[in-house]
Amino acid sequence: MKRVNSVYLNAFSCACAAGVTIEEIFETLLRGNSAITLQEGYVEGQSMPLGKIPSERDFFALLEENVALLLSKTPWLIPSETIVLVGSSVGGMCRAEKTFFGEGSLKGITVEELSIRAIADEVCQKFGFKSALSFSTACTSSSIALDFAYDLISRELYKTVVVIGADELSRSAVNGFDRLGIASHSPTRPFDVERNGINVAEGIAVLALSSSKTPECVEIMGCGVSSDAYNITHPHPQGEGAMAAMNQALEKAGLEASKIDYINAHGTGTVANDEIESVSIEKIFGSKPFVVSTKAVTGHTLGACGALEAAISAMSIVHNIIPPCVNLKTPVNTILSHPLEATKIEVNYVLSNAFGFGGGNASLVLGKVHAD
Amino acid sequence: MQINLEILGFATVEDSQKCTALNEKRVVSDMMLRRRLTRNARISLYLTDQIGDFTSPVVIGNAYGEVGETFDILRCIAINETVSPTAFQNSVHNTPASYLSIVGENKGYITTVSDLHATSTSVLKVGAVKSLSYDTLLLIVSDSVDFERVSELNRCGITLKECGVALRVRHTTKEPTVILEGKKYAGYSPSIWSMLEIVEKLREAKSGEAIIAIEI
Numbered sequence: 016m017k018r019v020n021s022v023y024l025n026a027f028s029c030a031c032a033a034g035v036t037i038e039e040i041f042e043t044l045l046r047g048n049s050a051i052t053l054q055e056g057y058v059e060g061q062s063m064p065l066g067k068i069p070s071e072r073d074f075f076a077l078l079e080e081n082v083a084l085l086l087s088k089t090p091w092l093i094p095s096e097t098i099v100l101v102g103s104s105v106g107g108m109c110r111a112e113k114t115f116f117g118e119g120s121l122k123g124i125t126v127e128e129l130s131i132r133a134i135a136d137e138v139c140q141k142f143g144f145k146s147a148l149s150f151s152t153a154c155t156s157s158s159i160a161l162d163f164a165y166d167l168i169s170r171e172l173y174k175t176v177v178v179i180g181a182d183e184l185s186r187s188a189v190n191g192f193d194r195l196g197i198a199s200h201s202p203t204r205p206f207d208v209e210r211n212g213i214n215v216a217e218g219i220a221v222l223a224l225s226s227s228k229t230p231e232c233v234e235i236m237g238c239g240v241s242s243d244a245y246n247i248t249h250p251h252p253q254g255e256g257a258m259a260a261m262n263q264a265l266e267k268a269g270l271e272a273s274k275i276d277y278i279n280a281h282g283t284g285t286v287a288n289d290e291i292e293s294v295s296i297e298k299i300f301g302s303k304p305f306v307v308s309t310k311a312v313t314g315h316t317l318g319a320c321g322a323l324e325a326a327i328s329a330m331s332i333v334h335n336i337i338p339p340c341v342n343l344k345t346p347v348n349t350i351l352s353h354p355l356e357a358t359k360i361e362v363n364y365v366l367s368n369a370f371g372f373g374g375g376n377a378s379l380v381l382g383k384v385h386a387d
Numbered sequence: 388m389q390i391n392l393e394i395l396g397f398a399t400v401e402d403s404q405k406c407t408a409l410n411e412k413r414v415v416s417d418m419m420l421r422r423r424l425t426r427n428a429r430i431s432l433y434l435t436d437q438i439g440d441f442t443s444p445v446v447i448g449n450a451y452g453e454v455g456e457t458f459d460i461l462r463c464i465a466i467n468e469t470v471s472p473t474a475f476q477n478s479v480h481n482t483p484a485s486y487l488s489i490v491g492e493n494k495g496y497i498t499t500v501s502d503l504h505a506t507s508t509s510v511l512k513v514g515a516v517k518s519l520s521y522d523t524l525l526l527i528v529s530d531s532v533d534f535e536r537v538s539e540l541n542r543c544g545i546t547l548k549e550c551g552v553a554l555r556v557r558h559t560t561k562e563p564t565v566i567l568e569g570k571k572y573a574g575y576s577p578s579i580w581s582m583l584e585i586v587e588k589l590r591e592a593k594s595g596e597a598i599i600a601i602e603i
């Protein structure tokens with residue numbers, strides 16, 4: 016069971032604060048408009064800047080719509096022969112919150128509703144997928160799912176895999192990040208010297224991967240996964256774990272660092288992440304690739320961000336354009352190339368980072384697919 | 388598609404309330420770190436120590452996460468009390484993975500799966516696929532539901548409120564020697580049944596190679 020197949024990201028369907036289709040999201044990113052809005056009802060007595068999907072629809076209804084849209088784009092994908100890999104940090108928690116805050120008791124809650132598995136169960140029952148697995152590794156959840164999808168396809172264990180990154184805005188998460196002191200009370204400013212935290216957000220990204228090329232697909236060339244072994248909330252101060260993940264992804268892709276055109280950074284807007292990610296990128300890549308955090312526009316979609324940002328990276332490759340860094344005035348690192356406007360260049364290779372609570376790191380390398 | 392795993396070692400722990408004698412003082416010498424450990428982290432560290440492998444890549448499964456911490460956060464929000472930052476950081480599902488990484492200085496692949504009743508089956512599947520990339524792996528499943536209001540939530544008859552199973556495995560092309568039947572274990576969280584059955588069969592067999600087949 017050696018790696019014999021290439022792995023292609025063939026299609027995707029996404030929703031986040033920046034839009035309810037990937038086209039709308041990418042357009043918002045290119046325009047450089049933050050989609051963060053002030054929301055009441057998450058932290059008592061305060062309006063918080065959050066990334067809320069602009070839809071009145073229930074989150075799970077939106078999830079089903081996105082899976083249905085993906086399947087309409089991929090008529091060759093047979094659900095009964097396809098495994099679903101979910102990455103989520105919240106799962107069905109918001110359903111449990113609604114019941115608990117409404118009834119003041121746990122009695123109206125089922126473990127099925129509140130578990131991470133709730134997402135997989137919902138889509139498997141509705142669409143008849145063969146099986147499902149759910150990863151919950153905080154902000155790297157859906158990147159870890161993509162890494163596993165890469166294994167399944169490259170080793171010929173599956174021909175088609177659907178990866179879902181999904182996290183709904185929950186009061187628990189917003190309050191938790193606020194109490195940890197890393198939720199910004201203003202629009203987040205990734206990589207700026209005056210950054211002061213994240214904007215918590217929700218997001219859904221449903222991705223179809225296979226061993227076959229299709230029009231406008233990109234190749235997932237390599238994934239790297241590492242652990243900091245340092246601290247439960249703070250990244251390794253020298254970025255050892257982040258660099259290990261990026262180097263592993265490059266090695267699996269068989270690429271020199273100099274080949275990377277664009278880095279979709281994790282770029283949460285926290286003091287610690289952006290400082291350390293900048294240093295880590297500089298050490299490996301120098302000043303050549305453009306470095307952007309799209310979280311200034313979308314907010315931090317937690318466990319969904321790896322899949323969502325893989326889709327955004329794929330759009331950059333297919334359309335040869337890189338979105339700008341939004342809300343960036345004075346970069347924390349003056350060596351890195353942060354574009355302040357949408358930039359049209361030939362984008363052949365992108366590296367996308369996701370780093371999480373507890374020191375988990377995941378990097379993906381995506382590449383352009385040329386016609387045979 | 389099937390991948391075969393050889394079982395190199397195993398460990399279990401269980402209690403009707405909180406597991407005691409988890410050797411925390413010996414396993415985690417740093418007092419500050421030890422005080423912050425979550426219940427699932429304590430169980431995972433104990434099992435890892437019993438097997439004696441802190442360096443292999445790890446696949447951890449838990450069905451409910453730190454459900455006691457999670458509901459403490461909900462309780463605080465409901466009565467406008469301040470949410471504890473420690474409770475929030477400990478409510479994240481991959482907290483045991485993080486503590487294993489920190490305590491064992493393990494900088495490699497450590498992941499967490501959570502598939503409710505199918506959690507240990509998922510741990511085995513992820514472990515089987517990752518065994519094609521690594522020499523040995525540690526597979527751990529644990530659950531801890533010993534918190535104040537668990538009776539409001541516990542409708543599947545769990546009497547062993549803390550339990551965990553760990554297996555040390557490696558990939559093999561040899562034929563399976565242990566056939567799994569999908570047994571159920573009353574009183575245990577269904578999330579650990581698949582791995583519990585493997586341990587039960589190994590104990591019955593007493594000697595010889597233990598090889599299982601995992602359907603991916």
